[in-house]
Amino acid sequence: MAIDDLLDEHEQGERVRSWLRNNALGILGGLALGIAAIYGWRWWVAHQAQQQHQAHSAYAEAIKQLDAGAVDKAGALLAGQKGTYATLAALRVAKSQVEAGKPEEAIATLRGVEVEPSLQPLVNERLAQLLNATGKPEEALKLLDGDTGGAGLELRGDALLASGKRDEARDAYAKALAATDVASPARRRVELKLQEAGGQVPEPVEAI
Structure with missing residues (x-):
């Protein structure tokens, strides 16, 4: 091996050692963070399992x-x-x-x-139904805010009607009817509520 090659290797070694000295804290910090992340993940998994x-x-x-x-x-x-x-x-x-x-x-x-987040809409609807039944329509309306499903809109109509807001209830029932499948057993119930609120049930569209 030529003397120039030895000098190059020595110089490269010194550069590496110098770099390590200058970055030792960062390296150790990174290792510590990595270890903490691993243990944190394991703790989280164990906590979820528990x-x-x-x-x-x-x-x-x-x-x-x-x-x-x-x-x-x-x-x-x-x-x-x-x-x-x-x-x-x-x-x-x-x-x-x-x-x-x-x-x-x-x-x-x-x-x-x-x-459970995925079940929150269902629980809100069950709660709204109970709140309506126990004379708390305003609380029911808060729970149903943003619910655009047929069941939610129907319950919203119930709460509005119980609050004396007949026109708004009629609008909610009409939207509930539009969001309810024609073959759904709930459709007839929504139609009756719409009529009770003073609304008109639209005539079924005949297939061509």
Whole structure:
């Protein structure tokens, strides 16, 4: 090997060592962040798994109490729970509470869980239905804000009619009817509500 090559290698080595000295803190910081990210991810996964396990346990116990007829205990078990299991259990428990003549407890059950985002519209509609039934139409309207589905618009019409806003209720029922499939069993009910609010049910369009 030529002396010039040795000098080049020595010079390159010195440059590398110098670069390492100047960037040691950054390298160590990056490693620390990387390690922290790995442990943070593992903690998050473990935490999510633990929450899912807790929610599933609460769901199973709530259903067990429900089957045994202990509706009140079932609702209490779900308080503070969140996720899909808790939401599904809350919907089932609330239904049983309504059937037992306890709509206020059903409202408390649905409000007591942290709802799975994908099920939030359904829970809002169930809550709105209960709020309408218990004389709280203004609260129902707040929950239904932005709901453009047929069921949501129908419930909005119910709340508006209960609030004495007949014209607005008629408009909501008309929109609900337009958003409801012709073959849906709910369509006839919406038509009757529209007529009760003073609206006209449009004539069906005949196929050519």
